Amino acid sequence: MHPSKLKFIVLSLFCAYIFLLLPWSGFALKIRPDFVLLVIIFWLIRAPNLCNVGIAWLVGLFVDLATGGTFGQYALAYTITAFFAVSYQKRLVLFNGTQQLFYVFLLLLISQVVLLMLKTFSGAHFMGWVYFAPSFMGVLLWFIAVLCGLNTGGRSRGK
Amino acid sequence: MRRFNHKLEQQQAPAFFVRGPSAFARLAFFSTLSLVLMATDARLQYLASVRQSLQTLIHPLQLLANKPSQIYRDVDEYFTLHNNLIDENQRLKQHALQQDIALQKLNTLAFENDNLRQLLQANKAIVESSIVAEIMHVGRDLFTKKVIVNRGETHKVVAGEAVVDATGVIGQVTRVYPLSSEVTLITDKSLAIPVQIERNGLRAIAFGHGRDNTLDLPYLPINVDIQRGDRLVTSGIDGVYPAGLSVATVSQIEITPDSPFARIVCVPTGGIENHRQVLLVSIPQVEAMPESAIESPAKLDVRPINAQAKPPKIPKPIPPPKPNNTSKPHASE
Numbered sequence: 284m285h286p287s288k289l290k291f292i293v294l295s296l297f298c299a300y301i302f303l304l305l306p307w308s309g310f311a312l313k314i315r316p317d318f319v320l321l322v323i324i325f326w327l328i329r330a331p332n333l334c335n336v337g338i339a340w341l342v343g344l345f346v347d348l349a350t351g352g353t354f355g356q357y358a359l360a361y362t363i364t365a366f367f368a369v370s371y372q373k374r375l376v377l378f379n380g381t382q383q384l385f386y387v388f389l390l391l392l393i394s395q396v397v398l399l400m401l402k403t404f405s406g407a408h409f410m411g412w413v414y415f416a417p418s419f420m421g422v423l424l425w426f427i428a429v430l431c432g433l434n435t436g437g438r439s440r441g442k
Numbered sequence: 443m444r445r446f447n448h449k450l451e452q453q454q455a456p457a458f459f460v461r462g463p464s465a466f467a468r469l470a471f472f473s474t475l476s477l478v479l480m481a482t483d484a485r486l487q488y489l490a491s492v493r494q495s496l497q498t499l500i501h502p503l504q505l506l507a508n509k510p511s512q513i514y515r516d517v518d519e520y521f522t523l524h525n526n527l528i529d530e531n532q533r534l535k536q537h538a539l540q541q542d543i544a545l546q547k548l549n550t551l552a553f554e555n556d557n558l559r560q561l562l563q564a565n566k567a568i569v570e571s572s573i574v575a576e577i578m579h580v581g582r583d584l585f586t587k588k589v590i591v592n593r594g595e596t597h598k599v600v601a602g603e604a605v606v607d608a609t610g611v612i613g614q615v616t617r618v619y620p621l622s623s624e625v626t627l628i629t630d631k632s633l634a635i636p637v638q639i640e641r642n643g644l645r646a647i648a649f650g651h652g653r654d655n656t657l658d659l660p661y662l663p664i665n666v667d668i669q670r671g672d673r674l675v676t677s678g679i680d681g682v683y684p685a686g687l688s689v690a691t692v693s694q695i696e697i698t699p700d701s702p703f704a705r706i707v708c709v710p711t712g713g714i715e716n717h718r719q720v721l722l723v724s725i726p727q728v729e730a731m732p733e734s735a736i737e738s739p740a741k742l743d744v745r746p747i748n749a750q751a752k753p754p755k756i757p758k759p760i761p762p763p764k765p766n767n768t769s770k771p772h773a774s775e
Contacts, residue, residue: 304500304507306579313584336468340476348496350582351590351617351624354489355479362476366469405484407585408631408652414584 292334295322296342303349313413316421317391319346320361324390325435327368328375339365353405360397364390383435387425391418494595497619504622508578572606573597573722578622587630587650589613591720594621602682604723610688610712611635611676615722625720628689628710629655637689638677642667645677648690648708657690659706664697666704674708682725688712 299318307315319342326334343358350357368375368390375386395418403409429435463471483489573593581588593599595618603615605625614633617624626633631652637659638645644667648657662668672692678685690708697704 301503301507303582304504306508306511307582308580312580312582335462336465336472340472343476344479345500348493348500351588352583352586353480354483354493355476358479359473359476362469362472366465369465401480402585406631410584410653 587627612712
């Protein structure tokens with residue numbers, strides 16, 4: 284592994300965070316994909332020795348700060364997602380493009396479900412199925428990134 | 443025994459790569475940490491200062507993220523048509539003229555009101571100070587209705603202040619950071635606002651609905667005198683919102699035979715998601731009332747003025763506004 288990768292990780296997470304901080308509103312806010320989590324998943328797959336559950340937790344805390352909710356909600360959601368990403372990381376490298384897309388979608392969904400549970404415990408209402416739109420948008424973004432030539436470690440691309 | 447130990451060690455998988463603790467151990471550790479954080483943040487107040495300082499840290503990032511849309515707006519404004527500007531100017535002038543006339547009347551009325559108050563030996567009316575703020579962005583949490591405004595602790599904003607725009611109340615300041623503050627909108631599920639129906643003075647409490655941009659008026663009996671189109675204004679008895687500000691209009695009344703309460707839906711009058719500029723109105727402060735004003739029963743007629751005081755400061759002879767407030771002293775005795 285390149286030692287410079289850590290720099291890339293920090294830089295990409297920073298960019299994703301800025302994307303999160305953009306003044307989204309209305310419908311765009313509802314379907315906004317979770318940029319930060321996508322970047323974390325990418326690095327969890329590519330470099331699990333550098334980006335692991337701990338990084339996911341720390342970044343989750345910063346997302347908590349940005350959303351203004353109770354501390355620890357995003358952190359827990361990201362931690363659990365990162366755990367699933369890391370524990371199947373070795374198999375994931377063998378997946379082809381479509382399988383990987385599905386897997387990323389599942390990971391995004393896991394984080395949303397955990398978050399929904401935590402929010403429901405603290406008295407929020409489920410807002411309807413549009414709540415899961417960010418997962419679809421996230422996987423779409425991942426797909427576009429793969430099409431643009433981002434190497435996400437999928438097996439059979441280009442063969 | 444020794445042999446057994448030896449055997450156990452042999453069974454451990456050889457580590458090819460040094461990766462620290464296993465994923466599951468990390469999951470357990472960080473999940474516990476998150477849960478502890480959540481409990482601390484939800485139940486105790488320790489993390490407020492941590493949140494404030496971290497918020498100061500990300501404030502520059504927030505400004506950076508707001509830059510593109512701000513530049514777009516500036517460019518857009520720069521290229522507005524000349525005609526539009528002339529139109530707007532004319533409209534504003536007309537508006538200013540109308541308001542000037544109203545203001546002249548107000549001056550006379552205020553003077554007259556002062557005189558009358560002096561005659562009655564009543565308190566001075568409460569004068570609220572206010573700060574103009576601009577909405578930086580809408581809250582990112584989809585489960586709550588919040589906005590972030592660009593005035594904070596350094597601008598002397600205090601948590602609890604009412605937030606008003608040109609057309610009515612839009613919410614309340616719930617968290618203050620050094621350079622910005624968080625406003626919970628009246629449509630949020632956790633916010634309640636004491637209101638009064640303008641037509642007949644009936645008091646009620648409006649709750650945010652949470653999902654749609656509406657307000658609910660719960661716990662009103664089905665025979666309550668309320669009609670579609672009734673305007674709700676702040677009653678001012680909570681000591682937070684100044685009295686008489688427009689809050690919402692009744693849009694729907696549903697009466698079901700199996701419920702003793704009517705379901706009343708109201709639409710907020712303030713441009714909850716339209717305006718950029720808002721006014722943060724400070725919490726009204728009044729000095730203790732002079733004794734003479736309390737004792738003579740005639741002065742009790744000036745209820746609305748006294749009622750604007752903060753609840754703890756209301757002297758005993760005046761009944762507190764909410765029924766559950768009155769029940770508390772009995773419970774403790």
